[in-house]
C-alpha cells in the first residue's frame with residue numbers, strides 16, 4: 001500500500017517537498033477491524049493548519065507520519081460482523097490507498113443514495129454540513145435575508161449560496177477569484193450577483209452588489225472580505241466565521257478587519273464554529289439537502305484529481321483556487 005507523509009513543516013506557502021510518498025506492506029485486519037480500499041479522499045484547507053506544530057482544535061500532523069483526512073471506500077477485508085466486506089464506508093484515514101480502521105470508527109453509507117461516492121465528502125459530507133450548520137444555526141439565516149458568502153465557488157461556499165436561495169433568501173451575493181467562477185455562480189448556481197475579488201476592492205464591489213446592505217455574511221476568507229462585510233452589514237446582522245483562508249499561508253498577522261468597532265453600534269453577532277462539534281445536525285442536513293439533490297435542485301460541481309501521488313499538488317492547487325466546487329482525489 002501507499003501513503004502520503006508529512007516530510008517537513010512549511011513556513012508560509014507549502015511546496016511539494018513538504019510531502020513524501022511511502023510504500024509499505026498492506027496490513028491485515030485484526031479483531032474488530034476492517035481494511036478499506038479508498039476510492040476518494042478529500043483535500044481541505046484546514047489541513048494547512050495541521051501542517052504547523054501549534055495547538056488547535058485538531059491535532060497537528062507529525063513529520064514522518066502519514067497525513068489523514070476524510071475518505072470513502074469499500075471494505076475489502078473485515079473482522080467485524082457490523083461492517084462486512086463490500087460495505088461502503090466514510091472514515092478519517094485518507095492520504096493512503098488502503099486504510100486499516102476500527103469498525104467503530106467508520107460510517108457505513110448507501111452508495112445508491114448519492115450521485116457518486118465522492119458526494120459523501122462534499123455535497124452530502126463535511127463541507128455540505130458546514131454550509132448547512134453555518135448558515136442556518138450559526139448565522140441564524142431567515143427567509144428574506146440578503147446573504148453574502150466569500151469563497152463562493154468552493155465546496156462550502158457554493159452550498160451556502162444554494163441553500164440560502166432554496167430557503168428563501170431575498171438576494172445572494174458571492175465572491176470568487178476568477179471570471180469563470182463568477183459566471184458559474186450566476187449562470188449555474190443561481191446567485192443573484194457575484195464579483196471577482198481580484199478586480200477591485202471587496203468593499204467597493206460588495207457595496208455595488210448589495211446597495212441595501214447585507215443581513216448575513218458567511219466568511220470563508222477573513223481579512224479584507226470580513227472588513228467589507230462589516231461595513232455592509234445591516235443592523236443586527238449576523239456573521240458565521242467559518243474560515244480565514246486568506247491568512248492560512250501568511251507569516252504575519254492580517255491587516256484587516258480594521259472596522260470591528262462598527263459591530264457595537266450595529267449590534268452585530270459574529271460567531272465562529274467547528275462543524276465537527278455539530279454532528280447532531282447531520283440527519284437534518286442529509287434529509288434536507290439529500291432531497292434537494294435527488295430533486296435536481298442543488299448542483300454539486302467537483303474538481304477531481306486522479307491518483308494518490310497527485311494529492312499534494314491538488315492540496316496546493318486548492319489553496320491557489322484551482323478548484324471549482326469540492327476538490328477530491330480519485331484513487
Ligand code: NDP
Pocket residue numbers: 044045046126127130151152153154155156157175176177178181197220221241242243244245246247273274275276318319320321322323324325326327
Ligand atoms: P474551497 O473549496 O472553498 O477551496 C478553497 C478556495 O479558497 C479556493 O478555491 C480559492 O478560490 C479560495 N481562496 C484561496 N485563497 C484565497 C484568498 N486569499 N482570498 C479569497 N479566497 C481565497 O474550500 P472549502 O469549501 O473546503 O473551505 C472553505 C472555507 O471553509 C475554508 O476557509 C475552510 O478552512 C473553511 N472550513 C471550515 C470548517 C469549519 O468547521 N469551520 C469546515 C470546512 C471548511 P478563489 O479562486 O475564489 O480564490
